[in-house]
Amino acid sequence: MYALVDCNNFYVSCERAFQPRLEGRPVVVLSNNDGCIVSRSAEAKALGIAMGEPLFKVKALVEQHGVQALSSNYALYGDMSGRVMSYLATQAPELEVYSIDEAFLSLHGMEPYFGSLESYARQIQTEVKRRTHIPTCIGLAPTKTLAKLANRVAKKDASLGGVLLLDSPERRQWALGRVPVEDVWGIGRQYATKLYNLGITTAAGLARCSEAMARKHLGGVVGARLVRELQGYPCHRLNPSEDGTLARQSIACTRTFGRPLAQFEDVMGAVASFASRAAEKLRRQESAASVLTVFLSQNRFGNTPPPHTRSAQVTLPVATSHTSELVRFARALLGRLWQPGVVYVKAGVILDGFEQGGQEQLSLFATDGGERAARLMQKLDALNQRYGKGSVQVATALGGGPSNSTTPWKGQQQRRTPAYTTSWDELWQVG
DNA sequence: TCTGGGGTCCTAGGACCC
């Protein structure tokens, strides 16, 4: 049996945990540059504000109803997520951190300790709320896909109190019948359209599909597994996390610029900064990357015909997590992509092809002073940990040229709340 | 005027190797 624990409206709930005045009011949290709506309170949803909607499109609604629109504060959300996950890790033999606000728990052998798995789930729900002020919903079922589905039903049906256990064929059928096919985990826009055209509109209908049909219309083996999972046969195992964090297979740092850029050194400043942040994440999980990708995007909402994004990739001679090395290769890739006269709105750096590599790997790299480089990176990370992201950077990550003091690629976050839990300067003031 | 930033898995074709 699996449980899926999902935090309700996570970013909004994090903000509310520190600002009780937001309780009961419509609240939304915005994406980078205050562009799109990425989290909504129940009150905001009730006003008809859609997920992913650009803020400017709902401006009238926001002003009319006094919706609180906040910039995203990932330092806060990451910290709150860590609190939730580390508690959950103590409550089950195995845990998979699936996203910043969701975790799968494996419940093998838990029944004897509780009257039922449902009471176990309610206890978790109560305790997460008490410790973090974050409300959750929990779905329990024999497969991950059914646990997701149970969670969704629990979220929509207030009479369930946020918990649904699917432990019999009857309950399973009941739940399957209540979920539109587009809400099934793994069914997106394209597949939903196809399925509707085939006359399949609910999860129950999808669960009755033949394997051949699933393979034909839902991306081959992926679709076959999806249908099997709905039928109650597990095809996806738990990917356990020892410490409540996730070791990634790829790491990306990408941003839309604060304004369009056409100067190489401006964009290079951004790319260098992305590369060094990606390298920090890489070192944190003690990996070294052997593949580096840089991409550049033009405005996809403008008149320029597609493709709007071009990318270049290099396989490194030796896997590394050293900032300067990665920045040097990133510069070369950017040079390959660069087209003079073109205006760019976004860039990104992606690291791939990970090898295990802590400090030993670092020192393997340069024959001259590899050890020194490794120690430098350690110190860099320690300083940034202490004084905040980007306090200390390698010289190449700073914009060059006369306008050194400005970072033209940086966007605005005008509605950000303080980093209550993570920054010494912004500690919560009582009273 | 203003439109996010991360991730995952799978498929397929071409180059090259034995």
Add this chain to the structure above:
DNA sequence: TCTGGGGTCCTAGGACCC
């Protein structure tokens, strides 16, 4: 000249997730 069955790596793209 034609014929076979593998394998790997790279590149690109499509679909999905939060």
